[in-house]
Amino acid sequence: MANEQSFSLSCPVPIQNYSQVLMAHGGGGKLMHQLISKMIVPAFRNDLLDSMHDSTVFSLGDSRLAFTTDSYVVRPMFFPGGDLGSLAVHGTVNDLAMSGARPLYLSAGFIIEEGLPMEALWRIVCSMREAAERAEVQIITGDTKVVDKGKGDGLFINTAGIGLVEHQLVIAPGSVQPGDAIVLNGDLGRHGMAIMSAREGLEFESNIHSDSAPLAGSVLALIRAGLDVHCLRDCTRGGLTSVLNEISETSGFTIEIEERLVPVREDVRAACEILGLDPLSVACEGRFVVFLPAAQAPKAIEILNASTVEPGACQIGTVSATRENRVILKSTLGARRILDMPSGEQLPRIC
């Protein structure tokens, strides 16, 4: 109630310039960042929300818990390498993992459009069940709503997740240090390109499968090995570019990435070129960056590669000592350019 006086009842100015919500307000770039940081976070203001992390950590009795939520609206509902159901489990499990939490429980809220084939709902529910088993979480509470035909899009799923933080690390952008290595767990852009290939009218030369996967096993392996993990973030909406810009902004340090070190498959790179997309800004659903002391990078890479069936972890850059909030990409030809936060909606409804 103390904030009552300082809280304006008029819509914030940067938002009001847009009288309506645009697709780009959900795209992971500048407009989405503005909507969240200028409207929603100030309105709900509290110390925990202000942390603006993938999930929020709070203490309860002797336990530290992580809490997160995500709605999943990806189209098409079924795509190479995954579907809406497995994505709704992986995405929330991964948001918990990015706080270094062990995922325990999920909720599942279904918003169904009247006329959805029962068989499609069943396939999605079965996929969620399998994904939850693989990720070792239980779906313990749920809700179903049905909306009129034409007022939804088949199925939207919201999952919220509770995880247990079983270590003393403070895993957050604010813990990032100059000299930290930035380790990525695999090649970029496959989820986004798998979705595009599944959308009508787009066929690529090879079949690109989504990278959608649960990441908690890899993260917990890093932590249990005693590595000094400073920050974790999965490369979802807005891709690696958004993630690095957010961490640079919060930590205040310049981040430097070497283009030749960032793994992108040839078929993904070709597909991105056709669509005029930057693979570094394309959403992944099974890729994340680890910030940790440079000396620990080789061990982290070894652990990441041992914890997955798709090894491909590598160091892609470092945190500079420069106290300037920006991300520098060093090209293969030696040029340095600023990697800006993506401004619009690169790929709508990718997750």
Next chain:
Amino acid sequence: MANEQSFSLSCPVPIQNYSQVLMAHGGGGKLMHQLISKMIVPAFRNDLLDSMHDSTVFSLGDSRLAFTTDSYVVRPMFFPGGDLGSLAVHGTVNDLAMSGARPLYLSAGFIIEEGLPMEALWRIVCSMREAAERAEVQIITGDTKVVDKGKGDGLFINTAGIGLVEHQLVIAPGSVQPGDAIVLNGDLGRHGMAIMSAREGLEFESNIHSDSAPLAGSVLALIRAGLDVHCLRDCTRGGLTSVLNEISETSGFTIEIEERLVPVREDVRAACEILGLDPLSVACEGRFVVFLPAAQAPKAIEILNASTVEPGACQIGTVSATRENRVILKSTLGARRILDMPSGEQLPRIC
């Protein structure tokens, strides 16, 4: 993984009879009950989910926590006595309260249709903020998604909630005992009728305001007074009728209600008659039933009336010793009839 063999990959038969999802699958009646109990719960099967309560209680360290989720799709977004935002806070707070939990934290997931006026989003966000303050919960994590124009309906909100159970009671349908009094905290049907009056083309004689309200304060007052609360349930989709049928089914006892004791306002009754609705099956968002030993009913009524600005609590019936799963309504003329679970969709998109 132990369940793998016993789990059929074909869609369950009672669901398959409907090849598509109907509006009634979200209406709080028989079809919704079937969708949840025959498809979703068996698929996600685990001991916690099986409790099928408004929220799920689990232990963590020395703490007992409640976890719940609900999506809110009510149309229109603004109605007499409330809006989508306050409803999304009250509904989830109330689901936690029905486990006797003190609500602590909420998540908020927004699914926005492209083109939603920014001002409407801002009004909803402000309303959520006010409702959260009143209910003494914090919104600590969130998510925004934007879907294409024509693929949503303005705004859907999902909230999930975490609460703390600070007592030793087992508040659940299974704790209901023969002889228990059934106490209701106020008059029925106002939320549903407020929504109907706000929908185009329907005007009632008086202005009926929604009963939407946070109920945790009332519930915690009952528990702190040392009352032996056996079961709590809020009368949302499907109204009092659904709630009593569910509790009768789970507990196995016959429930007897006296029609003349059930408070329904005259204007609500008249509006229901116009629409051919039974006020006992209309959704409320601020009404709940308490099952407790008959001797404690007067004290419960006193506490409920002291904990609200709208006193109107009363005993409406009792749990019979008959081990038969049904709900009996004793009419004002002395007739007894079975109050069946509502079969279809009485009022779509009421919450």
